[in-house]
Amino acid sequence: MKKLFLALVVLLAVSFSMQAQRKVEFSEDADLEFGNKVFVVEPISYLGYGYHLKSKEMAPEQNAFNSEFFVNIMELGIRPAKSFMIALGVDYDLDQYRLDNGHVWGADARIQSLARADLSKKSYSRLNVHTFAIPLSLEFRAGKSAVRIGAAGEYNLPAVVKTKGVTEDGFTTKVKEKVLDVKQFNYNVFASLSYGGLGVYARYSPSQIFVGDNAPVVQTFTVGAVIGLGM
Helix, strand or coil: CHHHHHHHHHHHHHHHHHHHHHHHHCCCCCCCEECCEEEEEEECCEEEEEEECCCCCCCCCCCCCCEEEEEEEEEEEEEEECCEEEEEEEEEEEEEEECCCCEEECCCCCEEECCCCCECCCCEEEEEEEEEEEEEEEEEEECCEEEEEEEEEEEECCEEEEEEEEECCCCEEEEEEEECCECCEEEEEEEEEEECCEEEEEEECCCCCECCCCCCCCCCEEEEEEEECCC
16 A cells, blocks of 8 residues: 555656646647647546445445545547547556454455454454556536546456454454455446536446355445546
C-alpha cells in the first residue's frame, strides 16, 4: 500500500505539472484541432473513492466497510462539439472487501470463523482485487457542470488476501495469499455527475468476480466521489 501511495503521488505531480505547462503554453481557446474535431489527451484525468453497498446476498460477516479506489492512467477524447465528448481511457481499480473481527478470509476466498477475543482493534482481514479497466464514455457538459455515462471492460488480476492479527500484548502475525478463482474478464456500467471537477458517481457490475459454488458474494453496486484532475 505504501508503494501504491508513493506511485499515486508521483503520478499526480506529473499530471498537475503537465496541466500547468499546457495552460502556460496555450490560451484557453487554443485547442488541438483536426478539421472540425478536437482531440484531447489527458494523463490521470480523474480519480475516485467509493463504497460497495451491502446486499442481502452477502454474508452477514461482511458488515465491515467495503471500498473501492480507482485512478485514470490515460484518457483519449474527441469533441465533435464543445459540450460533448467521446472518451476512451485506461483505469486502475482496487476493491477491498473486509470482514468483521470474528472472521478471516481463507486462501480460497471463503469466509472462515476465528476466535479472536484476545486480538486488538488493529487486527483485520481484507480481500483485495486489482483490476485494469478500459472505459468508453459519453460526456455532456454545460458550463462547469458535466454528466458522463458509459461502460468498461475489466481485466481482473488474481485477488490477494491480507490478514493481520495483533494480540493485546503486542504480538503480530501477518498472512498474505493469492486467490486464483477470480473471473478474469468482466464489465460494468457507470454514470457520474460533476461540477467544477468535483462530483459523485455510481457503478454497477452485473456479474460476480469470484467463481465456484462456494465462492463469496460481493456487492456489485458502488457509489462514491470523483475528482476530475484534467478539467
